[in-house]
Amino acid sequence: MLRILDSTLREGEQTPGVYFDVHIKIAIADLLDSIGIDIIEAGHPVVTENIRQAVAGIAARNLSARVGAHARSIERDVDVALECGVGFLGIFYCVSDARLSHHSQSLPQAIDRISRVIRMARGKRPDLLIRYTPEDAVRSPYANVLTAATEAVRAGADIISIADTTGVMIPGSERNMFDYVSRLKDDLARRDLFPDIAVHCHNDRGLALANALDAFRAGASIIDATVLGLGERAGIVDLATLLAVLAHDFRVDRQWNLVRIPELYELVSRYARVPIPVNLPVTGKNAFTHCAGVHTQAAMKNPLHYQSLDPGVVGRHSEVSLDHMSGMAALMHCLEQIGEMEVDDDLAGKVLKKVKEVGETGRTVDLLELRYIVKYLREHRAAA
Numbered sequence: 001m002l003r004i005l006d007s008t009l010r011e012g013e014q015t016p017g018v019y020f021d022v023h024i025k026i027a028i029a030d031l032l033d034s035i036g037i038d039i040i041e042a043g044h045p046v047v048t049e050n051i052r053q054a055v056a057g058i059a060a061r062n063l064s065a066r067v068g069a070h071a072r073s074i075e076r077d078v079d080v081a082l083e084c085g086v087g088f089l090g091i092f093y094c095v096s097d098a099r100l101s102h103h104s105q106s107l108p109q110a111i112d113r114i115s116r117v118i119r120m121a122r123g124k125r126p127d128l129l130i131r132y133t134p135e136d137a138v139r140s141p142y143a144n145v146l147t148a149a150t151e152a153v154r155a156g157a158d159i160i161s162i163a164d165t166t167g168v169m170i171p172g173s174e175r176n177m178f179d180y181v182s183r184l185k186d187d188l189a190r191r192d193l194f195p196d197i198a199v200h201c202h203n204d205r206g207l208a209l210a211n212a213l214d215a216f217r218a219g220a221s222i223i224d225a226t227v228l229g230l231g232e233r234a235g236i237v238d239l240a241t242l243l244a245v246l247a248h249d250f251r252v253d254r255q256w257n258l259v260r261i262p263e264l265y266e267l268v269s270r271y272a273r274v275p276i277p278v279n280l281p282v283t284g285k286n287a288f289t290h291c292a293g294v295h296t297q298a299a300m301k302n303p304l305h306y307q308s309l310d311p312g313v314v315g316r317h318s319e320v321s322l323d324h325m326s327g328m329a330a331l332m333h334c335l336e337q338i339g340e341m342e343v344d345d346d347l348a349g350k351v352l353k354k355v356k357e358v359g360e361t362g363r364t365v366d367l368l369e370l371r372y373i374v375k376y377l378r379e380h381r382a383a384a
């Protein structure tokens, strides 16, 4: 079964300038849980005392979601995480030759260390969900990743996460997630190992979502995402877009309470101090707004002419916005929406002229402003 891991509180907080207070983290975790997110990655507890408090505080809330902590392959990191009471532990360690030599480690030494830490965590908490992430997996030698993954699963890891740490994968090219995940699953299966495969896709090339879906198609069963796609550099997969696409276009055996998505985005945007881009799919202000004249006319007859995603999926609805591109059909539609069905042709012509004038200044006319325009022009017909 497909599971969604939200990392807004861990990866998201690695966005330059983003910090969430403990009480805000708890509010975000509660909303994620109400939406039906499976795993909430709450933070790396040894980094600061505030993060430790947040992880422990969220873990104590008895959420339906598994609450997770990040840990380096170090016993102390694991101990601190387990003391927080988490049900999920994400352990990471690099396996690329360049990074290993930087740490003055050989691959066997690294694998020994990873296995030892996983065995220790498994021994202390048999019910713990353990994920091992070979950092920068897709740019590391494949043989190293396979060996490390094999030994991690033998030591007790339930999940192997394929991290496209720098966003280099491109669907359909030689380096693509579909082939990578397929190959890893096959090679592990040949060794009688069947861990869940997770994917952590960075968005440096704007392809994080495409790569995550490519991995899902190959059998990855956990996808990482964050609210607003927050994260290091260009961030990772945007949670709302991922969920809307999965709910709308894929036959996934899952139900999410997506109508709470707008509330979650407002909350995270406000306290991360990162505005929601107006053209962001699903949650952006303009995501379901029709503006250009010819589009609006067609969209009013049938929204699907210029819209492929149902805004109702996230509790929103289509909107029409008026500007210099708007025609009479769009204006009449908007007049109807504000209860102005009795506007005669002469007044409608004057209103449309004014709307276009406003549009040329770079603003759009919403329904509230349309009321004021109609009122003004009705009262000042002669002057207009």
Ligand SMILES: [Zn+2]
Residues within 6 Å of the ligand: 011, 165, 200, 202, 231, 232, 236
């Ligand atoms: Zn990351």
